[in-house]
Amino acid sequence: MTLSFDITDTSTRAALAARVAVAEKPSLIGMTREELGQALVAAGVIAERQVKMRVSQIWHWLYVRGVTDFAHMFNISKDLRSTLAEHFSIGRPEIVEEQISTDGTRKWLFRFPPRGAGRPVEIETVYIPEEGRGTLCISSQVGCTLTCSFCHTGTQKLVRNLTSEEIIAQLMAARDRLGDFPDHDTPEGTMVPAEGRKVSNIVMMGMGEPLYNFEEVKKALLIASDGDGLSLSRRRITLSTSGVVPEIVRTGEEIGVMLAISLHATNDDLRDLLVPINKKYPLAELIAACRAYPGVSNARRITFEYVMLKDVNDSLEDAKALVKLLKGVPAKINLIPFNPWPGTNYQCSDWETIEKFSDYINNAGYASPIRTPRGRDILAACGQLKSDSERMKKHERLALEAMMIAGHGEA
Known part of the structure; x- marks a missing residue:
């Protein structure tokens, strides 16, 4: 049974009213250490000589303890806490x-307040619990510009890029909801060990193309991987791109996280249809950028995502072409059974076909796991995200359920 909760109860509505009151205050979430220090000095909150100490204190409370109220920053004077609350939000x-x-x-459907003259925006974030780890799928944009033909998110036009605050806030809100931050009500609150985290991995595979929002994504992921804060290993952070070639090498050099490529086809004609950005950056350029990705090796392989579409890209000849295309690239190939959504013309490949495809690739020397579909019943699976600013109508949800019952979406 699928459970759905409206979180906006009476207490939450009161909190929303408080948010409106502080909407014009800049948030300290998502700032680099340097930006944080500059903001504190510019606001007259601290003197220049105090920057290093105060930034270190605040950083700890924000990203290790996960506080949402300056009043909980116990090793900071009460007067300073009050001054911080007057000027900033967290x-x-x-x-x-x-x-x-x-x-x-x-x-989760998150709503962020207006930016400038804009309007509130909504995005979706997904948490996938697995044995031994938990993965959070984070969005980088509201909507998307890429219009990949098999992707539900691609049917929603781009509204705007998310800020580093809004990107990292998805991780922090998820950890709040999952109880993944330590108790910060007392100074002696226990730290959460790396092995005990519910969110152990994050993937930039939600709404939007991360590399079309490079600077904000970079800032957020460097905060996520900061050893004195959220402290996620860069090997546990994966950025997925549909192929923004000029930014791929920069990703390795400046962020240093694991790379995933939304591939889905082995020739330009088909990929032009499935992933239209291919018309700008064709396969030859994309694969060349992957070969040049900093640090790529058998220990740090690039993941190639390949959605299995019935009678489109799932033949044995396609499998052979895929192996040939990736020859010499340290790679893992994730086979993704297509996840249906209302209005799509695609169907998922038969399970037997997917297994034969996987067997061929495995026998050629590449790891080729078949991704188990997760959260299909709540449209949380790969390619199904779409913010509820365009909420699914009842007849669309019934149509999806009918598709699932009929087996069109079953792998």
Whole structure:
């Protein structure tokens, strides 16, 4: 049974009213250390000589303890806490809805306040619990510009890029909801060990193309991997791109996280249709950029994502072409059974076909796991995200359920 919760109860509505009151205050979440120090000095909150100490203190409370109220920063004087609250905010986005799948996958609909003359925006974030780890799928844009023909998110036009604050806030709000921050009500609150985290991995595979928002994504991921804060290993952070070639090498040099390529086809004609950015950056350029990715090796392989579409890209000849295309590239190939959504013309490949495809690639020397579909019943699976600013109508949800029952979406 799928569970769906409207989080906006009475207490939350009161909190929302408080958010409106502080909407014009800049948030300290998502700032680099240098930006944080500059903001504190510019606001007259601290003197220049105090920057290093105060930034270190605040950074610890924000990203190790996960506080959402300056009043909980116990090793900072009460007067300074009050002054910080007058000038800045450190709150979380509004959780409009939380859905829990039958398989334990969670999807949150987050709403962020207006930026400048804009309007509030909504995005979706997904948490996938697995044995020994938990993965958070984070969005980088509201909507998307890429219009990949098999992707539900691609049917929603781009509204705007997310800021580093809004990107990292998804991780922090998820950790709040999962109880993944230590108790910060007392100075002696226990730290959460790396092995005990519910969110152990993050993937930039949510709404949007991360490399079309490079600077904000970079800032957020460097905060996520900072050893004195959220402290996620860069090997546990994966950035997925549809192929923004000029930014791929920069990703390795400046962020240093694991790379995933949304591939889905082995020739330019088909990829032009499935992933239209291929018309700008064709396969030859994309694979060349992958070969040049800093640090790529058998220990740090690039993941190639390949959605299995019935009678489109799932033949044995396609498998042979895929092996040939990636020859010499340290790679893992994730086979993704297509996840249906209302209005799509695609169907998922038959399970037997997927297994034969996988067997061929494995026999050629590449790891080729078949990704288990997670959260399909709440549209939380790969390619299904779409913010509820365009909410699914009842007849669309019924149509999806009918597709699932009929087996069109089953692998």
